[in-house]
Amino acid sequence: MRSAIDSEALIADNEQLRAELQDLLQQAHINQSIIERHQAFDLKLIGASEFRELIEVMLTVMPGVFSLETVTLSLIDGDYAIQRILRDLQIGINEFPKLLFLKQALAFPDDDLTRADEKPRLGPYVAALHGPLFPHYEPVSVAVLPLVRQHRLLGYLALGSAYGERFTRSLATDFIERLATIAAVCLENVINNERLKHIGLTDPLTGVNNRRYIEQRMQEEVARSQRDRSALSCLFIDIDHFKRVNDQFGHQSGDDVLREVAARIKKELRLSDALGRFGGEEFVVLLTHATREDAARIAERIRAGVCSRGVMIEGSRDPLKITASIGAAALTPPDRSRPAAEVKQAMLKAADQALYQAKEAGRNRVMLAAGD
Numbered sequence: 001m002r003s004a005i006d007s008e009a010l011i012a013d014n015e016q017l018r019a020e021l022q023d024l025l026q027q028a029h030i031n032q033s034i035i036e037r038h039q040a041f042d043l044k045l046i047g048a049s050e051f052r053e054l055i056e057v058m059l060t061v062m063p064g065v066f067s068l069e070t071v072t073l074s075l076i077d078g079d080y081a082i083q084r085i086l087r088d089l090q091i092g093i094n095e096f097p098k099l100l101f102l103k104q105a106l107a108f109p110d111d112d113l114t115r116a117d118e119k120p121r122l123g124p125y126v127a128a129l130h131g132p133l134f135p136h137y138e139p140v141s142v143a144v145l146p147l148v149r150q151h152r153l154l155g156y157l158a159l160g161s162a163y164g165e166r167f168t169r170s171l172a173t174d175f176i177e178r179l180a181t182i183a184a185v186c187l188e189n190v191i192n193n194e195r196l197k198h199i200g201l202t203d204p205l206t207g208v209n210n211r212r213y214i215e216q217r218m219q220e221e222v223a224r225s226q227r228d229r230s231a232l233s234c235l236f237i238d239i240d241h242f243k244r245v246n247d248q249f250g251h252q253s254g255d256d257v258l259r260e261v262a263a264r265i266k267k268e269l270r271l272s273d274a275l276g277r278f279g280g281e282e283f284v285v286l287l288t289h290a291t292r293e294d295a296a297r298i299a300e301r302i303r304a305g306v307c308s309r310g311v312m313i314e315g316s317r318d319p320l321k322i323t324a325s326i327g328a329a330a331l332t333p334p335d336r337s338r339p340a341a342e343v344k345q346a347m348l349k350a351a352d353q354a355l356y357q358a359k360e361a362g363r364n365r366v367m368l369a370a371g372d
């Protein structure tokens with residue numbers, strides 16, 4: 001009798017142990033699949049070689065992989081350097097509403113002074129603190145991962161959950177810290193790649209785009225205007241008697257004049273326009289959605305801006321009077337029957353010929369190419 005009871009208890013024990021083992025095994029499978037998902041995500045992050053691709057992985061793929069309501073990336077870009085590069089490389093910031101730019105680092109009240117600034121901060125969402133990182137969605141709990149490279153804060157990856165228990169102050173942060181480290185390295189890498197691309201498309205003397213960029217961009221814009229039937233214009237701008245500046249005051253002063261003229265032209269343009277140094281003392285401006293009349297008006301404004309006041313240069317007591325001649329050509333309506341490359345060449349040629357006429361007619365003036 002006694003042994004029957006013992007064996008019943010043993011069987012019950014055994015069944016309970018089996019059930020516990022089953023649970024543990026199931027948990028191990030779940031953990032294994034979480035680890036595999038995380039590793040696959042790490043590989044995606046590391047594999048992204050371009051800015052656009054990395055941002056997609058962080059902002060679109062990540063919420064799904066980690067079951068989060070939102071993920072945002074905020075970059076610290078006080079001098080607009082990153083935004084300028086992205087704009088020049090035609091990476092539309094508006095494409096990514098969860099990509100944000102901050103003028104400076106966020107000031108978190110230091111509730112724990114022993115904690116290094118670069119540690120992730122987990123806890124309930126506080127609007128006054130986390131608001132700038134979540135402008136479109138108010139989560140309940142958040143993890144803010146500072147992205148730091150070589151002691152420099154690049155920005156924050158901010159994870160938002162609709163559940164209070166998801167990110168609590170006491171949660172172990174090893175995994176999140178590792179994620180922040182990988183994300184920071186990947187981010188620095190793609191920003192540097194885009195910087196290199198940008199350098200290859202920039203004129204080192206004036207800081208405006210170079211000829212390669214402007215030719216490439218012009219072809220894209222011509223194709224776009226052919227598709228949308230939108231207007232497109234270009235200006236050829238040439239500093240008058242520039243040789244005299246070099247001859248009289250030296251090459252260095254000539255370079256100063258080039259820089260100043262580039263800055264004066266740029267001041268008159270919209271963000272969507274493009275300015276490039278085409279060669280020597282010649283600049284090209286691409287005006288999107290600008291008709292012939294718009295081009296004439298903008299060219300006149302640029303001409304007036306260039307000669308509005310003298311340019312201070314070394315070796316001369318008085319500011320030097322500088323003028324420029326401008327040739328303008330427009331695509332209205334854009335010719336759809338010819339390839340974009342051909343139309344681009346024709347537009348450049350027309351603007352160049354108009355510039356020649358402006359020089360012939362006495363310089364410091366704008367001439368329009370005959371209608372397209």
Ligand SMILES: Nc1nc2c(ncn2[C@@H]2O[C@H](COP(=O)(O)OP(=O)(O)OP(=O)(O)O)[C@@H](O)[C@H]2O)c(=O)[nH]1
Pocket residue numbers: 205238239240241242243244246250251252253254255258279280281359363
């Ligand atoms: N300082 C400097 N001068 C340059 C640079 N590139 C070209 N130049 C000079 O630009 C001058 C161009 O002179 P020209 O084409 O004869 O024309 P211009 O004197 O401007 O006369 P017009 O165009 O007819 O009004 C030459 O003296 C070139 O040496 C540069 O990067 N820096």
